[in-house]
Amino acid sequence: MQIEKVYEPQRFEPHWAQWWINSNIFRASPENPGRVFSLVIPPPNVTGVLHIGHMLEHTEIDVTVRWHRMLGDNTLWLPGTDHAGIATQMVVARQLKEEGVNYRDLGREKFEERVWQWKGQSGDTIKRQMIRLGASCDWSRERFTLDPGLSRAVREVFVGLYEKGLLYRGEYMVNWCPNCLTALSDLEVTHAETAGHLWHIAYPVNGMPGRFLTVATTRPETMLGDTAVAINAKDARYLDLHGKTVQLPLMNRELPIILDDLADPTFGTGVVKVTPAHDLNDFEAGKRHNLPKIQVIDDHGRTTAAAGVYANLDRFEARRRVVAALEASGALVKIEDYKLNVGRCDRCKTVVEPLISTQWFVKTKPLAEKAIAVVESGEIGFVPANWTKTYYEWMYNIRDWCISRQLWWGHRIPAWHCGECKEIIVARETPTTCPRCGSGELKQDTDVLDTWFSSGLWPFSTLGWPDQTADLAKYYPTTLLITGFDILFFWVARMVMMGCEFMGEIPFKTVYIHGLVRDADRQKMSKTKGNVIDPLVVTEKYGTDAVRMALLQGAAPGTDIVLTEERMESSRAFANKIWNAARFLFMNAGDGPATPSEPTIEDRWIVSRLNAAAETANRAIEQYRYHEVAQELWKFFWHEFCDWYLELKKVSATGWGNAVAAFETALRLLHPAMPFLTEELWQRLERKPGDPSSIALAAYPQFNPALADPEAEREIAVVQEVVTLARTLRTEARLDPKQQLQGVLYGRTGAMAIAQRHADAIQKIARVTLEFLSEEAPKAAVMRSTVDFDMVLDIPQVQEDPARKQKEREQLEKNIANSKRQLTDEVFLSKAPAKVVDSIRAKLADYEAQLAKMA
RNA sequence: GGGCGCGUAGCUCAGUUGGUUAGAGCGCCUGCUUCACACGCAGGAGGUCACAGGUUCGAGUCCUGUCGCGCCCACCA
Numbered sequence: 039m040q041i042e043k044v045y046e047p048q049r050f051e052p053h054w055a056q057w058w059i060n061s062n063i064f065r066a067s068p069e070n071p072g073r074v075f076s077l078v079i080p081p082p083n084v085t086g087v088l089h090i091g092h093m094l095e096h097t098e099i100d101v102t103v104r105w106h107r108m109l110g111d112n113t114l115w116l117p118g119t120d121h122a123g124i125a126t127q128m129v130v131a132r133q134l135k136e137e138g139v140n141y142r143d144l145g146r147e148k149f150e151e152r153v154w155q156w157k158g159q160s161g162d163t164i165k166r167q168m169i170r171l172g173a174s175c176d177w178s179r180e181r182f183t184l185d186p187g188l189s190r191a192v193r194e195v196f197v198g199l200y201e202k203g204l205l206y207r208g209e210y211m212v213n214w215c216p217n218c219l220t221a222l223s224d225l226e227v228t229h230a231e232t233a234g235h236l237w238h239i240a241y242p243v244n245g246m247p248g249r250f251l252t253v254a255t256t257r258p259e260t261m262l263g264d265t266a267v268a269i270n271a272k273d274a275r276y277l278d279l280h281g282k283t284v285q286l287p288l289m290n291r292e293l294p295i296i297l298d299d300l301a302d303p304t305f306g307t308g309v310v311k312v313t314p315a316h317d318l319n320d321f322e323a324g325k326r327h328n329l330p331k332i333q334v335i336d337d338h339g340r341t342t343a344a345a346g347v348y349a350n351l352d353r354f355e356a357r358r359r360v361v362a363a364l365e366a367s368g369a370l371v372k373i374e375d376y377k378l379n380v381g382r383c384d385r386c387k388t389v390v391e392p393l394i395s396t397q398w399f400v401k402t403k404p405l406a407e408k409a410i411a412v413v414e415s416g417e418i419g420f421v422p423a424n425w426t427k428t429y430y431e432w433m434y435n436i437r438d439w440c441i442s443r444q445l446w447w448g449h450r451i452p453a454w455h456c457g458e459c460k461e462i463i464v465a466r467e468t469p470t471t472c473p474r475c476g477s478g479e480l481k482q483d484t485d486v487l488d489t490w491f492s493s494g495l496w497p498f499s500t501l502g503w504p505d506q507t508a509d510l511a512k513y514y515p516t517t518l519l520i521t522g523f524d525i526l527f528f529w530v531a532r533m534v535m536m537g538c539e540f541m542g543e544i545p546f547k548t549v550y551i552h553g554l555v556r557d558a559d560r561q562k563m564s565k566t567k568g569n570v571i572d573p574l575v576v577t578e579k580y581g582t583d584a585v586r587m588a589l590l591q592g593a594a595p596g597t598d599i600v601l602t603e604e605r606m607e608s609s610r611a612f613a614n615k616i617w618n619a620a621r622f623l624f625m626n627a628g629d630g631p632a633t634p635s636e637p638t639i640e641d642r643w644i645v646s647r648l649n650a651a652a653e654t655a656n657r658a659i660e661q662y663r664y665h666e667v668a669q670e671l672w673k674f675f676w677h678e679f680c681d682w683y684l685e686l687k688k689v690s691a692t693g694w695g696n697a698v699a700a701f702e703t704a705l706r707l708l709h710p711a712m713p714f715l716t717e718e719l720w721q722r723l724e725r726k727p728g729d730p731s732s733i734a735l736a737a738y739p740q741f742n743p744a745l746a747d748p749e750a751e752r753e754i755a756v757v758q759e760v761v762t763l764a765r766t767l768r769t770e771a772r773l774d775p776k777q778q779l780q781g782v783l784y785g786r787t788g789a790m791a792i793a794q795r796h797a798d799a800i801q802k803i804a805r806v807t808l809e810f811l812s813e814e815a816p817k818a819a820v821m822r823s824t825v826d827f828d829m830v831l832d833i834p835q836v837q838e839d840p841a842r843k844q845k846e847r848e849q850l851e852k853n854i855a856n857s858k859r860q861l862t863d864e865v866f867l868s869k870a871p872a873k874v875v876d877s878i879r880a881k882l883a884d885y886e887a888q889l890a891k892m893a
Numbered sequence: 894g895g896g897c898g899c900g901u902a903g904c905u906c907a908g909u910u911g912g913u914u915a916g917a918g919c920g921c922c923u924g925c926u927u928c929a930c931a932c933g934c935a936g937g938a939g940g941u942c943a944c945a946g947g948u949u950c951g952a953g954u955c956c957u958g959u960c961g962c963g964c965c966c967a968c969c970a
Contacts, residue, residue: 045932211968229967236970255970268970302969310970318968379967392968424897431896431966523965558905560963591918592906596898598963600905604919611932622929665907669917684929860913866950874912874951881913 041624041722045610045617047581051714055169058717063732064107064174066114068512075106076114076513077546078497079175080521080529081183083122084160085129088167090555090563090589091522093573094599096173097586098552098664099520104174104710105659108738114513115174116500118181119161123448123489124218124226124385130156130447146446153447157182171573172582172713174734179509181500183492184449191499192492193452193466195540200464204401204539207453207462211321212397212440213381216339216353217388220444221397223488224437225528227381227390234380238307238372239364241267241284244292251276251284251295252371254306256378257316258364259357262289262345263334266296266312268323273303287369288360289346296327318392331394339391353391398442398451398485405535406436412544418534421550421662422596425526432527441488448486455481494532497545519546526551550662553598555589560600576606583712584609590668590711612672613715616708619680620719623694623701632698632724640686641696642750647678648703653741655707671708679704682758698723707739850889857882 058064066076077099082092099115107113130153131141141149161182168175181188199205213222237258240250251267264286269276276295283292293312300323301310314324315331324331334345341356343349348356364370381390410433412418413426420426442451454463456472457479463469471478492499497519501510515537521530530549537545556562557569564570576585587609592599637645651674658666679700687697702723709716713734720733730736857878860866867875 041929043930045930253970257970300970305969312970317970319970320968322968378970428897428965435966527966554964560905594907595909597906602905602919605905607932608918611930614932615930618930618933620929625929661909663909666909669907672917680930681934688929856913860950863950869950870912878913 041617041621043618043621045581045614045715047583047613047714048578050718051172051577051582052170054714054717055172058172058174058732058734059169059177061731062178063734064115064176065178066112066176066513068112068508070112072110072112074114074512074517075103075111076116076516077103077518077520078116078500078516079118080519080525081118081120081181081493081496082164083125084119084157084164084182085122085125086160087163088171088573090571090573090576090601093171093585094555094589094593095520095522095552096168096171097589098550098593098662100173100586100713101590101664101667101710102518102520102659102662104713104734105656105738107174107734108706108709108736110737112512114176114179116179116181116513117165117168117173117175117177118496118500119164119183120493121157121182121184121448121489123443123445123486124220125489126153126157127445127447128218128385149446157184167574170582171577172586174713179500183489183496187502188492188495188499189449191495191503192449192487194504195495195536196452196487196491197464197466198540199400204404205398205464206401207396207398209394209396210399210440211318211392211394213390214337214393214395215383215386215388216337216391217386218383218445219337221395221440221442222383222390223440223490226384228384229379229381231377232380234376234378236306236374236376237361237364237370238374239287239311240369240371241287241293241311243279243295244283244285246279246282249279251279251309252307253309253311254374255311256376257357259341259348259353259360260313260316260334261286261311261360262341262348262356263313263315263332264289264291264293264311265314265324265329265332266294266327268296268298268301268310268312270299270301270303270308271297273301273308275303275308287367288348288363294327294329296323296329298323298326315394316392321392321394333394335391335393337391337393337395339388397440398453400439400441402436402439402535405539406433408538409433409531409534412534412538417544418546419548421548424596425523425549425551428523428526429531432531439488441491442483442485443488444484445486448489449492451483451485451487453483455483457481490528490532493529494536495540497533497537498541503541514541515544516546518548518550520550520552522554523551550595552593553596555599555601558600558602558604560598571601580606580610581613581714583715584613587612587668587672587711590664591672593664593668594666595662595664612676613712615676615680616712616715616719619675619684620701620722622684623698624722626691627694627698632702633695634699635693635695637696638690638693639750639753640683640690641693641700642747643754644679644683644700645745646747646751647674647683648700648707648739649742649745651678652707652739656738656740659710667711671711675704675708682754686754686757703739706733706736709733709736710738850885854882854885854889857885 079099080095082088088096103113103115130149133156134141134144134149134152144152165177165180169177196205213224213227214220215222234256236254236256238252238254239258239261240252243249243251251269253267255261267284269279271277279295280297282295284295285291286293296312298310298312300312300319301308310320312320312323312329313332314320314329315333316335321331323329332344334342334348335353335356336342339353341349341351341353345351345356348359351359361370382388383390410430413420413429420429452465454465454469455461456463456475456477458477459472459475461472461474463473463480468482469480472480495503497516498510498514501507501514503510503514519530519533533545537543554562555571557571559569561569573585580588585606588601588605589599591605591609592601651670654670655667658664658670683700684697687693702720702725705716705720705723709720717733720736860878861875861882
């Protein structure tokens with residue numbers, strides 16, 4: 039059979055990618071036999087293309103999924119995408135802006151049309167990319183969070199929560215993005231320590247000339263909306279002022295002095311200005327003391343009419359003016375440098391403004407209780423386990439979830455407002471009349487839901503819920519979730535809460551949390567840094583299998599993945615190695631099915647090694663130890679199959695059918711990690727009748743105790759030592775001809791002992807060495823012949839090197855002394871396991887034998 | 894303020910319940926191309942496992958502390 043000399047993945051990867059899809063071999067069916075293995079994809083945002091982090095995630099998923107499929111499990115990997123409300127809306131709004139169109143002018147309907155258009159393209163790109171990267175999903179079950187079916191699930195859950203009293207609408211302080219013009223959940227705000235100031239402002243106490251209360255604030259502009267100042271009831275410094283009032287500088291408003299724990303006597307001046315409309319703590323304090331709320335900053339981040347002469351300014355400009363005015367009036371007592379945490383919008387990085395507004399909230403405590411219980415009971419497990427703690431940490435301190443967004447792209451909130459009686463109707467179906475007053479003047483709430491509300495339902499909404507479908511019955515709960523830690527709270531936690539509440543059952547049994555892909559300098563990849571690795575680019579350059587392998591090698595649980603060009607290059611070399619092993623076999627085996635013959639010792643050995651590799655690979659995949667999978671496959675294929683088995687086969691030059699059979703097994707072992715290459719080569723093999731059409735459906739090699747062959751393992755271990763010795767002899771002899779040869783022969787007494795049991799081999803060593811020393815044989819021939827057992831010569835007599843021999847003897851004596859000391863140590867003997875003691879005994883015997891031989 | 898993690902060869906990292914001689918890839922040095930593969934073969938150098946204590950017959954692995962680095966959560970103005 040002909041096979042090209044160079045491995046060119048680009049020539050066959052696209053073909054198999056498409057073939058797998060066309061032949062429907064990843065199509066799942068609830069009717070299929072086998073244990074269930076189901077997994078839903080963390081739906082990528084439709085905002086753009088897949089990055090290398092997705093490829094890592096999809097590679098880990100794909101390895102696991104393909105493995106399960108090959109085990110004969112009823113396997114489903116359900117793909118899909120997320121509408122990603124705010125992110126997508128921003129992308130499309132930006133596009134429109136480039137066209138000179140303000141999206142608000144376009145109107146809601148037109149804008150939505152535009153986003154759907156974008157979604158169509160982007161979603162296709164993502165699907166194409168995934169197919170090209172070999173993801174073995176069932177595309178017939180592809181879902182999108184805004185699909186009609188999923189939207190029905192969203193309504194059902196929204197109404198369900200409402201009916202259970204777990205949903206409420208109200209006027210509260212929320213995080214507001216003045217740029218995105220929407221409320222945000224706590225999770226969508228990122229806090230960062232920022233250099234700022236603490237301004238000390240003196241508020242004169244009314245009726246006590248000369249007496250001031252000095253407040254300290256990081257946001258002086260909010261003073262325009264102050265409605266009180268607070269002191270602590272335990273703070274003796276100011277207690278006499280309780281009941282008095284102060285005069286608010288600049289605004290000339292009289293403010294009460296209240297007693298509240300809001301004021302920490304140890305911080306700043308111990309006096310706090312209270313601005314209930316612009317600070318969460320102050321908002322709470324305002325409720326406790328019934329303070330008026332004066333909004334001085336609007337939803338665009340500009341000062342309102344209530345700010346008096348400071349009205350209609352950007353909030354930061356307002357700050358400058360207020361500070362200047364305070365300074366001019368002498369009210370500004372002190373400015374301290376101060377580090378404070380500033381919250382910014384996750385999406386646009388604008389400083390978030392706490393604002394009072396009417397929003398919808400999910401009451402999370404009752405949901406969290408269940409979500410905690412299922413992890414505590416072990417129904418859901420995290421891998422690595424330490425994420426459990428992070429999960430608890432968040433769940434225990436959970437706060438109500440603001441789910442309404444003032445956006446256009448998303449699930450419209452299923453609530454209607456009656457124009458007559460102001461009744462709010464929450465319903466599954468669009469109502470026609472108000473149930474309270476009978477009016478037909480109903481308008482649907484204009485807000486949409488937080489995108490994570492719908493993705494929280496993903497594990498069951500994608501399977502057909504609220505209908506009781508066969509898929510739902512078969513594949514829920516899903517078996518495994520593989521995702522990143524960055525969405526543990528956003529998504530994983532919400533799925534657990536929603537699944538437990540609406541399915542009455544966990545959404546998945548295991549959550550595997552993978553790391554972050556970093557560049558060669560361990561840096562996070564980001565567009566602004568320009569260090570992103572584009573999966574399509576590197577895939578084209580090195581081959582998909584090679585990139586997958588490179589990712590897997592770094593994917594140790596709990597660690598980040600460093601991906602470098604070097605790693606991908608060496609993985610490509612590995613793929614090429616496999617390719618050429620195939621080429622070698624095909625050249626020798628000829629066409630036709632691999633007919634087995636009486637196994638030689640190396641045949642027995644490789645079967646035994648394959649068996650051991652299968653044991654390790656299966657266990658490693660089962661435990662999500664992807665780096666170990668990669669390492670084992672690498673070690674087995676390169677350093678056992680190629681370096682020893684094929685080399686030995688060259689010597690014996692028979693039984694090629696056995697070699698091809700072993701290779702076929704090796705391909706199956708490699709397939710989950712390197713699907714394209716293995717499919718290509720497997721298809722080129724002449725297979726047994728009855729084999730499936732694709733290697734993806736073939737059986738994954740399993741450990742079989744009957745295949746372990748200790749005798750062959752021992753035998754080949756000896757051969758390996760002997761050959762290694764022969765190689766050493768050649769090398770060292772070259773460096774310093776006769777002397778080195780002596781040194782090696784006497785220095786490696788252990789290897790010599792083994793070699794004596796293989797006289798043929800050692801004689802061959804001698805022959806090769808002598809040939810070299812006499813320079814009778816061509817150099818190349820000497821170097822190339824590694825295990826040429828058919829030549830028999832006498833073992834040469836060589837002279838000893840006294841100095842070296844002495845050194846060796848001393849080392850041996852030291853080793854013997856150490857071993858003896860341990861073996862007479864009663865504590866050691868009583869506590870150390872037998873295998874440790876035995877290995878020391880064996881070693882001692884070996885040392886002593888060597889010493890005796892030297893004498 | 895709370896939580897999690899990391900510090901092992903020149904570089905990037907493995908090292909699952911403690912077990913005797915700590916590994917891989919890349920890089921480096923030496924030698925080798927008709928005969929599967931230079932995307933290759935063989936050999937080699939290179940580590941007081943951050944530091945200090947402790948537990949143990951035995952510690953890279955467990956405990957305590959120190960130093961350095963990273964990440965997450967948090968309504969101290």
